[in-house]
Amino acid sequence: MNLHDDLLDVRAVAFDVDGTLAGGDHRVSPRTLRALADLRAAGVEPIIVTGRILGAATAILADAGIDGYAVASNGAVAVDTRDSDPLHTAFMDPDEAQSVVAFCEGRAVEPSLFTVDTMVVEEGSVIHGLLVAADPTAATRAVPPGELPYAESTKAVIFGEPGTLDALDAEVRAVFPRMVRSMDTAFEMSAAGADKWAALSAVLERLGIPPERCAGIGDGENDVVWLSRVGFPVAMGNAREPVRVLARLQIGHHGDEAVAELVEALLEARSAR
Structure with a gap:
């Protein structure tokens, strides 16, 4: 897999879950969990950005054996799993x-x-x-x-x-x-004003990482806004058309562990360079 230098230089990667990080059974595979842990070990921050509830989002990090940042309920909640106070919470009218x-x-x-x-x-x-x-x-x-x-x-x-x-x-x-x-x-x-980008931007600010040094991977319409604001947007092979249009790279289907394959290739290319 030939990867652009801009992708090799990112300091964070944000991952949607359903249709992206998770497979067709809605579960994150052991291979993908290892890829998240390896990404962190290489000094690149993995960030979960999902429509799932908070516990389901943070469980992915826990299953990977790492702490970190999770955005849940499409941006209504954002947390650092090492801190009891949420970074961001918003409720619907x-x-x-x-x-x-x-x-x-x-x-x-x-x-x-x-x-x-x-x-x-x-x-x-x-x-x-x-x-x-x-x-x-x-x-x-x-x-x-x-x-x-x-x-x-x-x-x-x-x-x-x-x-x-x-x-x-x-x-x-x-x-x-x-x-x-x-x-x-x-x-x-x-909630009005609450979306994945509002929460992700709060996480990136906490990390001191500019959006242009963040990659993002997603598939649904709720990923369009935040993917359009990060430096390297990636579309799944199963992504809806608005996501494919804005992506700088399209990878395989979520049912084929395409995210794990991309992260493995990214880490290999960084190591070789």
Whole structure:
């Protein structure tokens, strides 16, 4: 793999998780975890930047055997795992969270509200089982409709079959202008002013690393803003079109451990140089 010198000179790499760092089973492979640890050992800071809840984001670093920085819930929360106080936290307006849930009523889609540490769905939702299956270690809770945590929400998600969401695309974006298509099966929206870039920039400032010395790897629409601001944006082979357009490099599919392959090639090239 031939890599540009600009990539070899980065001081940090930010990783989206679902569709990027994680495989088709939504888990981060042992090979990929080793790559994160090796990156840190080489003096390059790995940063998790995900739509997952905080515990699921920090668990990736823990599984890699390292401390560090994680951005969760699409930028609503940012932490240094060595510090008990978060760098950044933002909550949705309760009325806005409630309007997302109301939008799903009568349509073939289902809502979920994320808090800092829990994914919450309505009782009877088929999404509950899917979320548990995708990440058994993450906190997932089913509650009566009247008990959804509107005042504590960091992110609202609309789940559905890809074709259903395709058909609703224009309507969803018209009603909720901040909604982005993070995956084929999900639209999501965080608090106003909270996005992955706002949180990542706070992390980079803490590290003293300018954005142009940071690479980023992602696949979804919720990655477009932050990828466009780092020095070396990388698109997955499975990335949505807006990500591919802005990327300086496109790698393989997330199901083929393409991120691990890239990190291994990066470290080999740095060592050879």
